[in-house]
Amino acid sequence: MSNFRTLQSANKRKTFLLLAVMGALVWVVVFAALTYAGQSTAGIVPIAVGLALISVWGSYYASDSLVLRMTGARQIVESDNPKLFAVIQEVLIASGLPMPKVAVVEDSAPNAFATGRNPEHAVIAFTTGLLDVMERDELQGVIAHELSHVANRDTLVSAVAATTAGAIAILSDFIMRMMWFGGRRDRESNSNPLLLIFSLLVLILAPIASVLLKSAISRKRESLADATAVQFTRNPTGLRKALEVLAADSTVVQQRSNAVAHIWIESPLDGGNISRLFATHPPIQERIETLRAMESLS
């Protein structure tokens, strides 16, 4: 049996381990690239990392305004929905976080998300469908889950994961293209043929492995947010009921871009046919069971 504290530390530990594995993977890929294409190509390593950094960190820094635009969310103020703001204020007191921007997405599918580079620039958004169907305690659970993402700095964590995965992808892509056009540069190298085959395999498999690791990190952050939500509300029942509502509802948010699929509380992509390993969220039934186990503790 595990309470929210043990779940929190377990998920934090696993995220750390996964990020460490990703870091190690970068080194293995760099090693493979240099073995396969020769030391003369060492210059592409900073280029790949630089490209990944530029492409990810711009969107990380401006995530609040960017995601609002990509999802078509409209920012609201307290007078637009006093009841929603009352529940948000309760959870803010429980979490000690500053007031985030609050936004609404016109969509009948119930869903919600949070983003922003730090708690001072956080945004939490809800679809109109979610606000229509959720009871007060369910809404409190959803708000606590979203504010947990803010408190746990999950935008930062996923930016780090995306940068690492991006650098690995760019690096393997470079080497593969170089081979396609020019072959290996220093054929005189006295490398061990086994080592060359190993390097080639690494270059082919690493991008897939990095995507798997990135998805695994995303799943751990979702479980962590569920556990932290219970820390804030001390009421696993609310979030559990909310997830059951989301699980029972088969409609999916009409999102404009798949790039932001991972930020919603219920993934708009992970429907049935996607492999568990690539899913950005743990199966919703599993999340419900974990919360149910916490309910039986109290």
Next chain:
Amino acid sequence: MKTILVVVALLVLLALIFVAQYNRLVRLNVSVDEAFAQIEVQLKRRADLIPNLVEVVKGYAAHEKDTFEKVVNARAKATTAITVADVAAADGAMTQALRGLLAVAEGYPDLKASANFLSLQDELSGTENKVSFARQFYNDNVRSLNTVVKTIPTSFFAPLAKVSAREFYEVEDPASRQAPTVKF
């Protein structure tokens, strides 16, 4: 030359670790203070609702003097409390007194139906929620501070940073404290 460099590097590393742990203790201690201030803010909000609530109930049940007196006394005590234990005790007394006041209201259907009373009751229950979340946040902060103060290596730095374990905010609730009486 080399050994000097190694020694210097180690000293710098130790200094950095010391600064990090010291600052962590101070930060946690400050966050406990902030959390306590948050409780007081919410208690103040609740106290500010009381005169109105008493007036409204008086309009329908003027003779329930005892109940009113308890509420007014509890409010007076709450405004003078400073230490954690005192504030918590006053908070408990106030919660009790308010419970009594609402119980009195139960006996007056006209009062219960009045719009004034309903909106006050609504606001009161919202404030009660906020008070209880503020207490919980304070206790969460005390918990993490006390863990850090009592565990190695931060326990060594705690006296230097003049940070010590803090008191939990425990509201005495006679209703839940009473042992169940068994009668045959």
